Amino acid sequence: MDEFALIRMLNRSRSTVVSDHPESGVSVGIGDDAAVLRPTGGKELVVSCDTMVESVHFKPETMTYEDIGYKAMASSLSDIAAMGAEPRWALVALAAPRSSSPERLRELYDGLYACAERYGTSIVGGDTASSPSGLTVTVTVIGEAGAGGSLLRSAAKAGDAVFITGPLGGSAAGLRFLLERGGLAGPLEELPERIRPLARAHRLPEPRIDAGRLLARAKPGMCGALNDISDGLASEAWEIAEASGVQVTLYGDRIPVSDELRDYAAASAHDPLDWALYGGEDYELVGTVRQEYAAELASTFERAGKRIWFVGEVDSAVTGSADGKVGVTLVRAGADAGVPVGKRGYNHFA
Amino acid sequence: MDEFALIRMLNRSRSTVVSDHPESGVSVGIGDDAAVLRPTGGKELVVSCDTMVESVHFKPETMTYEDIGYKAMASSLSDIAAMGAEPRWALVALAAPRSSSPERLRELYDGLYACAERYGTSIVGGDTASSPSGLTVTVTVIGEAGAGGSLLRSAAKAGDAVFITGPLGGSAAGLRFLLERGGLAGPLEELPERIRPLARAHRLPEPRIDAGRLLARAKPGMCGALNDISDGLASEAWEIAEASGVQVTLYGDRIPVSDELRDYAAASAHDPLDWALYGGEDYELVGTVRQEYAAELASTFERAGKRIWFVGEVDSAVTGSADGKVGVTLVRAGADAGVPVGKRGYNHFA
Known part of the structure; x- marks a missing residue:
């Protein structure tokens, strides 16, 4: 499978995607050089990213690929929760061995989407690359909070x-x-x-x-x-x-x-x-x-x-x-x- | 060196950091769970991320660590350029072997900061983790563009x-x-x-x-x-x-x-x-x-x-x-x- 087909397979044809809703603030989602988003006037942005590395943060022996995706999203969203902010958009960067099964990667994205949707967050972009060994998943989340209202x-x-x-x-x-x-x-x-x-x-x-x-x-x-x-x-x-x-x-x-x-x-x-x-x-x-x-x-x-x-x-x-x-x-x-x-x-x- | 000392060493005491300027729109930079940013009213956000993996995207045989950092930032900024947008803020997620020399990692961040500053971009957050082998650098950039003005x-x-x-x-x-x-x-x-x-x-x-x-x-x-x-x-x-x-x-x-x-x-x-x-x-x-x-x-x-x-x-x-x-x-x-x-x-x- 080529890289573009893989990205399409990982991200498209999902039953419900938050970014499809008009109130998601997504003008351009996955598929261009960058996503285009409409922030809420008067709010501040609250942004964070979190990396999970195979055999350091997780082992496929204790988690399914869906769990790995869910947890990668959850741990990034948790940083937004820790500021008292509302998560809105996420980007997912994946480095995976060339030998990765597309089905396993699809399960990983099932988990990422399941967690993102549960917390009203649109996955709007990302990157996929090959890695010499092991998975690395980096999730960046952009949230919003009232000006001066973040909890430090x-x-x-x-x-x-x-x-x-x-x-x-x-x-x-x-x-x-x-x-x-x-x-x-x-x-x-x-x-x-x-x-x-x-x-x-x-x-x-x-x-x-x-x-x-x-x-x-x-x-x-x-x-x-x-x-x-x-x-x-x-x-x-x-x-x-x-x-x-x-x-x-x-x-x-x-x-x-x-x-x-x-x-x-x-x-x-x-x-x-x-x-x-x-x-x-x-x-x-x-x-x-x-x-x-x-x-x-x-x-x-x-x-x-x-x-x-x-x-x-x-x-x-x-x-x-x-x-x-x-x-x-x-x-x-x-x-x-x-x-x-x-x-x-x-x-x-x- | 412990992880927090490493993050401090990589990010602090830099001669000029864009986020120190009042017009940078940075309310809270590196050091909390997330960064807090003030977007420009009426603009849209343009966001993208790019991953560079050692031995896939770069080899230390052809690039210094400073080059690797510079290029990782440049390739992410390039996605913002490709939308006609203005880059404003960046987050850097690094996975590096435990055996990495702090001096080499500092050089990597020298390159990241040099490129970010050249293009008026504040590095406002990120993550550092260990990896079983090889460097992985993911840079997320958030830019701004006039509403509806992004070039697709x-x-x-x-x-x-x-x-x-x-x-x-x-x-x-x-x-x-x-x-x-x-x-x-x-x-x-x-x-x-x-x-x-x-x-x-x-x-x-x-x-x-x-x-x-x-x-x-x-x-x-x-x-x-x-x-x-x-x-x-x-x-x-x-x-x-x-x-x-x-x-x-x-x-x-x-x-x-x-x-x-x-x-x-x-x-x-x-x-x-x-x-x-x-x-x-x-x-x-x-x-x-x-x-x-x-x-x-x-x-x-x-x-x-x-x-x-x-x-x-x-x-x-x-x-x-x-x-x-x-x-x-x-x-x-x-x-x-x-x-x-x-x-x-x-x-x-x-």
């Missing part, structure tokens, strides 16, 4: 409450299960029922677009910093601490984990908190809210049929004081004092 | 004159020379003077942003289709023919090649026209103009200190006629009749 990492203040938008650690536990089983990438339905949510968290994560939008629309001054949890809570809390110049304290017994995670951790002699802090790829959001608005924010989420969990607090970083340095402290259940939490998370160049 | 491939009409913005074939000839010399990626100054423009065309191509803008600002209805020559004139003329449903005729003796190319072709027993038609990576523009405006467009370019070359014409594609099918015909010097030109150019999945 640097906006945490002493006194803020720290919250997260969902249970953590599921993705890391799911990956461990799938690797131990010898790499089972079949339908999720074939997995034991108690494992399914963990495997799903690893294979088909959901970006928290709605939660990010709720936070961005909250009363001005209510929300502080926001980040998505792609590298584990410890690493993300560190990013907020460093960007904001603060100290973040996390309480181990307040960090939610699912019952399935707790059971699997017990069965495999693992500390569930370790997965929550260091596992990564959960794509929940971690943020801070001014203490006086914490209850109001929790109600806002409840009214929207969602929930937030308060897991810590922000203290000032006192320069020169050993206790007050920028960083993250963990107070474990029953402990009187906190211990410093390392920044570790996945490091590509360590 | 599909706008050629029967009777149009076909023009190009500069001599072709230099990049392919330069690559051949560098490969034959056993891969010399040292300073261009060390190469023979008559070869230097060819090696430069391969290593440091320039996107024709100014030419694209001139065309986009021309009298409404003056310009037809536009494309950039990334895959050789034959392939690009085919794209215009297919998108517009027309027949394109090219005249071999009107296609400009440089004196250096002609000399090197003679010395290496090569047909210079072959490089021009099938070599690719020249990044000149090929377009069509309504015949009655051809002279006026040429004057417009001259007044701007530039030039266009008329190399062919557009005929209608008569359905069902063997002579009138969509496609490209070449009339060689001295020949009475044209011969069909194959679409070949680099095909990643053939």
Whole structure:
């Protein structure tokens, strides 16, 4: 198959494509040198890109090609969620071995389109190239936010409450299960029922677009910093601490984990908190809210049929004081004092 | 070096960065989950991305790391030029082996920044990841154009004159020379003077942003289709023919090649026209103009200190006629009749 035929096969004749809708803002989609888009007057653009590399970010032993596509889109959309913005358009750059089966690549694009459509995002362009070995997928997402309304990492203040938008650690536990089983990438339905949510968290994560939008629309001054949890809570809390110049304290017994995670951790002699802090790829959001608005924010989420969990607090970083340095402290259940939490998370160049 | 330190090293402390200027439209640059940008009211966005893969698109034997970065940015900017748009912002996704020298990666980013700054483009974000083998660089560029003012491939009409913005074939000839010399990626100054423009065309191509803008600002209805020559004139003329449903005729003796190319072709027993038609990576523009405006467009370019070359014409594609099918015909010097030109150019999945 030639390259143009491949691109047509990967992108066209899909049953529903967001860019076909007039309100998608797509004047020219896939097929020319570039796409032409109509941004909304008065909004700012929020743009990010994310790369997934075979055998670094994913292994075909634990994910179908459709999962790989879905997750590549989800992880890029998650960066838009972490700004409180609305995703609108995406570009997909694929490098794949010449020997790739067109059917597998079509499945990869099925996953990319499924996730994009779920979150109202039009795939408007991209590039396909051959690679000497392994797949590399880069997804760029362009979103929109009210002018000045994006939620930054640097906006945490002493006194803020720290919250997260969902249970953590599921993705890391799911990956461990799938690797131990010898790499089972079949339908999720074939997995034991108690494992399914963990495997799903690893294979088909959901970006928290709605939660990010709720936070961005909250009363001005209510929300502080926001980040998505792609590298584990410890690493993300560190990013907020460093960007904001603060100290973040996390309480181990307040960090939610699912019952399935707790059971699997017990069965495999693992500390569930370790997965929550260091596992990564959960794509929940971690943020801070001014203490006086914490209850109001929790109600806002409840009214929207969602929930937030308060897991810590922000203290000032006192320069020169050993206790007050920028960083993250963990107070474990029953402990009187906190211990410093390392920044570790996945490091590509360590 | 850890990943965050690497990103800081690659992106910060640069002497001049476009995004530091207030008119760059950058509210939040590199360092958060996403960048925040202020688009110009009333304009459309023009977006594209391009991937360069080591040993497929480039070999470190013929290019320095700075060249690789420069060319990755240039080839993405070229897609924006091909729409007649103004590039504004770029994101860079890099996958590099863990063993990569930070100095080489810094050189790669020197090249990316040098090209971006030359064309007034702010690098506002990206991603860095490890790869099992070889470099992959994906550059996404976001530009702006007047609403409805982008120049599309599909706008050629029967009777149009076909023009190009500069001599072709230099990049392919330069690559051949560098490969034959056993891969010399040292300073261009060390190469023979008559070869230097060819090696430069391969290593440091320039996107024709100014030419694209001139065309986009021309009298409404003056310009037809536009494309950039990334895959050789034959392939690009085919794209215009297919998108517009027309027949394109090219005249071999009107296609400009440089004196250096002609000399090197003679010395290496090569047909210079072959490089021009099938070599690719020249990044000149090929377009069509309504015949009655051809002279006026040429004057417009001259007044701007530039030039266009008329190399062919557009005929209608008569359905069902063997002579009138969509496609490209070449009339060689001295020949009475044209011969069909194959679409070949680099095909990643053939």
